[in-house]
Amino acid sequence: MTTEDQNVALVKALYASWHETKGDPRPFLDHTAEDATLHSLSGGAPGVEFTRRCGSKAEIEHYFSTLLRDFAMNHFTVDEVIANEDRVVVLCRTSWTSRLTGKTFETPKVDVLRVVGGKISEYAEYYDTARVEAAARP
Structure with a gap:
């Protein structure tokens, strides 16, 4: 089995x-990885401040805990996973409901990960920011 x-x-x-x-x-x-980074397209926008850039595993853990505090997942559907060397691209669709506003959104999503030695060292996520941010606004 190859690394990819x-x-x-x-x-x-x-x-x-x-x-x-x-x-x-x-x-x-x-x-x-302990020194992993996460880049989210919303970049800390109002209502989704947890999407600001993360520069460590501890910050990524905070990202996840705040996401799950503020939103409930309806589904996360993976359509395709593509790899080239240490890069892995995930083409997917997801839907969440804001626990604060009750609004639901669905968006296509692309995640780009770097995986080195079985550990994720970089996360980047791309999605429809307008839908996510609208669901977070009262």
Whole structure:
């Protein structure tokens, strides 16, 4: 099995768990490097301040805990996982409901991860920021 195959298998398993548990971040955190970074397209916008750039595993853990405090996952559906060397791209769709406003949104999403030695060192997520931010606004 190539490193790309191992990375794809790992990422598929992590995303399957994420969907099945409706947001248990522990499998992701167990496979996150201490100095990992996370870039979210909303970049800390009002109502979704937790999306600001993260520069450590501890900050990523805070990102997940705040996301799950403020939003409830309806689904997280992976359509395709593509790898090139240590980069893994996840094409997916997701829907969440704001626990604060009761508003639901659905968005296509692309996640780009860097996986080195079985650990995620970079996360980047791209989605429809207007939908997410509108759901967070009262």
